[in-house]
Amino acid sequence: MIDEGLIKKYLWSTDHKIIAMQYLFTGMLMALIGGFTVYVFRMQLAFPGQPVPLFGRVSAATYNSLVTMHGTIMIFWVAMPVLLAAFGNFLIPLMLGCDDMVFPKVNRLSYQVFLLSAIVLVASFFVPHGAFGGAWTAYPPLSARSTYNLTPYGSTLWVIAVALEFAAFLLGGVNFVTTAMNSRAPGMTMFDVPLVVWMIVIASVLFMASVGPLLAGAVMLLLDQTLGTGFYDPATGGDPVLWQHLFWFFGHPEVYVVLLPAMGIVAEVIAVFSRKKIFGYKTIVYTAVATGVISFFVWAHHQFIAGIDPRMASLFTVTTLIISVPIAEMVFLYIATLYGGSITLTTPMLWALSFIAEFMIGGVTGIFLGAAGSDIYLHDTYFVLAHFHYTFFPIAIIGTFTGVTFWFPKMFGRMMSERLGKIHFWGTIIAFNFIFIPLFITGAAGDQRRVYNHLGFPDLATPWRQDLRIVATMALVTMLAFQPIFIFNFIRSMFKGALAGANPWRANTLEWLAPSPPPHGNFAELPVVYRGPYEYSAEDREEDFWPQHIPGGMPTPAETAVHGQWQA
Amino acid sequence: MPQQSHASVHSHGQTHYIRIWAILCALLAVSVAGPMVGIRFVTLATAFGVAIVKAFIVCSQFMHLNIEKKFVVYILGAMLAFMIVFFSGVAPDVLEHEGQQWQKTYVEPAAGASTEH
Amino acid sequence: MDVPTGRLAVWWVLASEIVIFGGLLSSYVMMRLRHGAWAEQAAHTNTWVGAFNTLVLLTSSLSAVLAHHAAERGDGPRAATLLRYTILGGGIFVLVKSFEWTHEIEQGFTITSSLFWSFYYTAAGLHAAHVIAGMVIMFIVARTAARNEALHRVENIGIYWHFVDVVWIFLFPLLYIAK
Secondary structure, eight states, X not given: OHHHHHIIIIISOOOHHHHHHHHHHHHHHHHHHHHHHHHHHHHHHXXXXXXXXXXXXXXXXXXXXXXXXXXXXXXXXXXXXXXXXXXXXXXXXXXXXXXXXSOHHHHHXXXXXXXXXXXXXXXXXXXXXXXXXXXXXXXXXXXTOHHHHSOHHHHHHHHHHHHHHHHHHHHHHHHHHHHHHHOOOTTOOGGGSOHHHHHHHHHHHHXXXXXXXXXXXXXXXXXXXHTOOOTTOGGGTOOHHHHHHHHHHHHHHHHHHHHHHHHHHHHHHHHHHHTOOOTXXXXXXXXXXXXXXXXXXXXXXXXXXXXXXXXXXXXHHHHHHHHHHHHHHHHHHHHHHHTTOXXXXXXXXXXXXXXXXXXXHHHHHHHHHHSHHHHHHHTTBHHHHHHHHHHHIIIIIIHXXXXXXXXXXXXXXXXXXXXXXXXXXXXXXXXXXXXXXXXXXXXXXXXXXXXXXXXXXXXXXXXXXXXXXHHHHHHXXXXXXXXXXXXXXXXXXXXXXXXXXXXXXXXXSGGGTSOSSOOTTSOXXXXXXXXXXTOBSOTTOSSSBOOTTSOOSOOOHHHHHXXXXXXX | OOOOOSSHHHXXXXXXXXXXXXXXXXXXXXXXXXXXXXXXXHHHHHHHHHHHHHHHHIIXXXXXXXTSOHHHHHHHHHHHXXXXXHHHHHHXXXXXXXXXXXXXXXXXXXXXXXXXX | OXXXXXXXXXXXXXXXXXXXXXXXXXXHHHHHHHOTTHHHHHTTSOHHHHHXXXXXXXXXXXXXXXXXXXXXXXXXXXXXXXXXXXXXXXXXXXXXXXXXXXXXXXXXXXXXXXXXXXXXXXXXXXXXXXXXHHHHHHHHHHHHHHTTOXXXXXXXXXXXXXXXXXXXXXXXXXXXXXX
């Protein structure tokens, strides 16, 4: 009986909160694998040829598999499930004041398909010749011919895993969007919805609109790999650059698919811990939509030196530089929100602030890459790598820690340790910068990506370059060494943390009305909404917060339409 | 194929759809007849022109997009627009046969040749 | 402002399907334009078989919309019957295609014999997979509708089916006429 109950409750549940936990834990587990791969290959780069502790010697082929799987796992099996699926599933029904997603069974199916994709991907580590070694971008003919990539089974499993993951997120995305459109609490207009929900919904639409061509392309790649068709093979009239276009047409919107939820999480946190209304809420929403649209027009900046028409390259340079404007504007709006606020530096707030700072570095270094001229030199160097880690690390890692430390009390009913949280924060952030600043330098000095031993190139074998590579690796090891603190904090707090109560952060949004953790069905009584989500430090009010569900105050025209005229 | 409905008041709605179907079949016939004229332009115009018209009819009359909320049409239209963006961005690349610094060395295989490696 | 949730979900599913088929078909069109010599291969597709299949799908769309019409009036059993006709149409489509493909493969036009045929089988195959998936879902919806339950699903699966029809409306000229 107990087994039956456990399985039904934890493995077969349709409750959005359980599904969210499933995605969260799967994502965090995959992050351990992704983190291990980077430990191994960075040790190889720092001490080429030396056996890596806990792994062994790294051959060139193994190195390729490691970097491929690191990139693949971190983007598709960590960033997406945690930021989009876990937080989306957990927060959307709670923040909208309803009891679950509109399609709970489809929701469960989406996780099951996702889990299958993760299993397929992890299985690829154990097949003969190991996991796929053609880089996460899987360009043919390297990815199509196992005589080139040396991983015949791994490459096919990789394509299948990615295709399954896409299917899972398409299923999940439909749920998120329809729930947000149709299932809001009475009185909650579109512009009373918290930013993180907006961001996750926009991201889901962006994903839906961009993944199609790549799904088609993946089918074509799979056929090339298994049946010997020649979609991407010049010898049969195919075109390898076609794959690049199919991949990046999705690949560029994809970075915004993961960026927007992270920015949404940061927005929630900075409002709460500066006790201030978000500055320019509507502008942020419109800007996010605009960014999503523009993101469809920039993809070929990944292909500047792939042999595309230089006139196209000029066009894409212009659009790429343009897209930096709305994102910069959003960052300015966040800073404006902080300005003059009553700031408390809790752990979530520290993470949120570091997101802004680190992402800005990522953003400005992107300018050099978005301009085709400078990109000719910088493409495929570690400069690119450092740039996208200064964007992806804030997105996937800082965003996750911000969200987890902030909503942990709601998810588990207990508080995490602030002390351990801060130690973990400083160790991670300081180490992070010491990993990638050296890599900007070595990249600009000529270090190529996807090379397992730079000492093979006389120009790159200088001692100071190798010293920097070693510094980066040592910083990485340090950063990884701080992560058990988080894991320990997480697990111990789940059982022994101080009881949280419903609203330990004194926040406005509806999830803080539900008990911590929320029961099945979320709310004893479904709430009605009377105002927007960011009424902090309102005038004439003693409390510095004003939850959305508490009646009172001057109604907005939308509220009047719902509730009718009423006395303040 | 569908039975005749009993009540006359219901057959009114059904007749409308059957009429639309007949139009679609006629259009199909046009698109099949087009190539028989032998002029390439006519073939393509009938083939794709008819396809667009047929698609429009199915979308508005069968899927009822003519009475659906407008934003649905905008969403679907936006997806089509993205496909146009994709085509416009990629086709110049794929369609090039030669450039300033390169030339295509691929030779069309003889009829029936296999691509198997 | 509200579209019923089930129907809204189907529209979003179609939105993502537009870009999937759109990506595949755009790629095909580009490659077809690049390779004028494919006309020689394409001449071997059978226009009459393609036209027949188009007719079959158009007619199955008719029965699908008539099923919706019946469901709107609350006539579940009639809607179920009409849905079953639609499934039959899908079945005929797939059957004809199997014979068509068998014949073409016997003649030596396999998925690897030319990049044209690679696209041909991939595009039509992806479409056929959607037809079969639609038939399965329709079967389940019909069973429930026959009991006069969940009649709103009749319209929703109908919309999906019409979309599959529209994709074929474009595949037909691309693969069979514009040779």
